[in-house]
Amino acid sequence: MTDSQRVKAAGAKRRRLMSAAARVVHQQGAERTTIADIARAADVPVGNVYYYFKTKDELVAAALAEHARQLEVVTGELDRLPYPKERLKGLVQGWIDQRDLAARYGCPTGTLAAELDKRAEGGLDVEAGRVIRLLLDWVERQFREMGVPDPDGQALTLVGAYQGMSLLANALRDPQIMTREGTRLISWLDSL
Template identity: 75%
Template sequence: MTNSTRASARGSDKRQRLTAAAARVLHQQGVERTTIADIATAAEVPVGNVYYYFKTKDDLIQAALGEHAGRLAQLTHELDKLPDPIQRLKALVEAWVGQRDVAARYGCPTGTLAVELDKRAEGGLDLEAGRVLRLLLDWAAHQFRELGLPDPDDLALTFVGAYQGMSLLANALRDPEVMTGQGARLTRWLDSLT
């Protein structure tokens, strides 16, 4: 491996660490309370190096949204290996419930970011957050369509809306068991559809 190849790999590693840290810290602290220094510290990257990869805080927010989209793509790719759409949807509910402690503390990573970004005057990052949520809606609609159910887009809205609602309530009440109970209710609803 040449010196330039090693330097490029180190640079790629720093960028990835910054992106993952941005997603995590923005979820935990919110956009307004998070500084570039907070993200640099979480990524274990000197704050001055951040500007080599990301010129502004909005660039870091954009990268965090990309991280959320990537994690969603990875999750749905794994779920797509299950043979049946109902199994895939139930496995997604199970994954959501598995994150109940995080949801109770911070809410849905993308949903809370979308709401916060919508309140900002500048940017357009709120639309980007909406695009990440649209990926989830489209995946869910595809599952309902594969089941041959009528109004798959509306069913996807109901499904994802239930998740957003239970995440919001678990967070507002600081009660992870909201996710457990509502996840079970959502699973029963899925069973009732077929």
């Protein structure tokens, strides 16, 4: 194996670990997740994990980075749509499409932010807030492009509605909450 192939393989393994960390932490929470859980989900020997991430907190930070990356992919795809209202409606439709996942585990970033905020140390709660801020900023840009008054307030309303419907769908284990509330959000967007 050449040096270039080794670097590529190491990068692929690191990405697998980050993706697995995001998935497992979402499903189990940061406190209940072990490094071994993430290694198993990534199909990487536990000992190899420490080459990439020295602590569980580094893996949680990697999960947050993966959430940010996934958000950038989603918003990048939505940015291809010609009109900001269509982009926002596409975002909400994506939330509706993830209703079963939300009903089972809640919002990946929102539930993690709430869990991390209860810790006394670490600063990962600030990092979770940064990921949520990425979403708020993107939504605000759409409202600003639409020319609606108070685009930052509208962004808070939309993202807050998503967090609320995710929390309720999860707490009540009812994916239809996501469908009903998402449909309401789409109607609200259409009225703007």
